[in-house]
Amino acid sequence: xxxxxxxxxxxxxxxxxxxxxxxxxxxxxxxxxxxxxxxxxxxxxxxxxxxxxxxxxxxxxxxxxxxxxxxxxxxxxxxxxxxxxxxxxxxxxxxxxxxxxxxxxxxxxxxxxxxxxxxxxxxxxxxxxxxxxxxxxxxxxxxxxxxxxxxxxxxxxxxxxxxxxxxxxxxxxxxxxxxxxxxxxxxxxxxxxxxxxxxxxxxxxxxxxxxx
Amino acid sequence: xxxxxxxxxxxxxxxxxxxxxxxxxxxxxxxxxxxxxxxxxxxxxxxxxxxxxxxxxxxxxxxxxxxxxxxxxxxxxxxxxxxxxxxxxxxxxxxxxxxxxxxxxxxxxxxxxxxxxxxxxxxxxxxxxxxxxxxxxxxxxxxxxxxxxxxxxxxxxxxxxxxxxxxxxxxxxxxxxxxxxxxxxxxxxxxxxxxxxxxxxxxxxxxxxxxx
Numbered sequence: 001x002x003x004x005x006x007x008x009x010x011x012x013x014x015x016x017x018x019x020x021x022x023x024x025x026x027x028x029x030x031x032x033x034x035x036x037x038x039x040x041x042x043x044x045x046x047x048x049x050x051x052x053x054x055x056x057x058x059x060x061x062x063x064x065x066x067x068x069x070x071x072x073x074x075x076x077x078x079x080x081x082x083x084x085x086x087x088x089x090x091x092x093x094x095x096x097x098x099x100x101x102x103x104x105x106x107x108x109x110x111x112x113x114x115x116x117x118x119x120x121x122x123x124x125x126x127x128x129x130x131x132x133x134x135x136x137x138x139x140x141x142x143x144x145x146x147x148x149x150x151x152x153x154x155x156x157x158x159x160x161x162x163x164x165x166x167x168x169x170x171x172x173x174x175x176x177x178x179x180x181x182x183x184x185x186x187x188x189x190x191x192x193x194x195x196x197x198x199x200x201x202x203x204x205x206x207x208x209x210x211x212x
Numbered sequence: 213x214x215x216x217x218x219x220x221x222x223x224x225x226x227x228x229x230x231x232x233x234x235x236x237x238x239x240x241x242x243x244x245x246x247x248x249x250x251x252x253x254x255x256x257x258x259x260x261x262x263x264x265x266x267x268x269x270x271x272x273x274x275x276x277x278x279x280x281x282x283x284x285x286x287x288x289x290x291x292x293x294x295x296x297x298x299x300x301x302x303x304x305x306x307x308x309x310x311x312x313x314x315x316x317x318x319x320x321x322x323x324x325x326x327x328x329x330x331x332x333x334x335x336x337x338x339x340x341x342x343x344x345x346x347x348x349x350x351x352x353x354x355x356x357x358x359x360x361x362x363x364x365x366x367x368x369x370x371x372x373x374x375x376x377x378x379x380x381x382x383x384x385x386x387x388x389x390x391x392x393x394x395x396x397x398x399x400x401x402x403x404x405x406x407x408x409x410x411x412x413x414x415x416x417x418x419x420x421x422x423x424x
Contacts, residue, residue, distance in 0.1 A: 109416075201293075
């Protein structure tokens, strides 16, 4: 499917992974069909919104009969790059780095975690799952030898920009950035800056307003 | 400010914590004024969107002169409940629980982390920062004695719903849920379900489409 000519809105892209999660559950439950109404209820968006979203990608099947769960799931997997087996490294072997490395969802989504790096001598050589933590000084060669696509950054804020530049030069095309700093997407390099506390603040806002 | 009569759209609520982050940076840099144009550039939304957002909360100052950074920041802090000093516990003392407990941003946003709970005998009694990990069997009394507002859940999926029900009965009014399960907000209880991999899938989608 060639989407080059169609600009998919950011908000639609962000819904794709939610569709994927719901369809994956349905698939696990052995369901083979879902109506747009039922999917809409699960997702909390209107059925017409779902049809609009799917129209960016060719529609994914007939409305009258509902959607074929396995077909839709397979298409979503292709779109989301799950079938591409992207290759990852984690930079920063702190608690968050460990948590991400141990998270089964990565493998399930086709990602291949190949390396974990840190500059702390106490950590280098220790294992996370079956991956040994390596010295950050070796990351450049590792990136190019192993054709790493995505780097997960769980670094102190001040180190992030410099490390990201180096990795970009070595060929990394995506950054999943947990450091408290805003990296910018540029040219063919994509960035997702994760600000965990944003959702906590949303929660806090709601509790706070409710008590007024 | 009474917002009870105005329904603030979810997307606006979610932008508030971003406004907060940017304003906080400006404040740290010693800035006292920012024009709506400059703020709009930083946020990546239009100046008119910013004015619309702020109008839900009374406007926050004159356009001609720009916004007063410290005033706006103080108002955002109030809105986001940062000034309320909400009291937290973490349930689940794995890597992610540790990462969150050690994250300085919690304290900065006024949150008070008072307890960490687990059912793993190996973990109980150990310290995270200056908080001792407690036996989950003691959590009910702890919640009511310490007037806990928010529980952060980093639990295995299967245990989550049951634990959440128990905590709700004990008076918890907010859940920041990292478990791979969808808790539902109900009555006066608010939930933020965090699906970390959603943003990774967004990244993966973009890399994938770019390579087509």
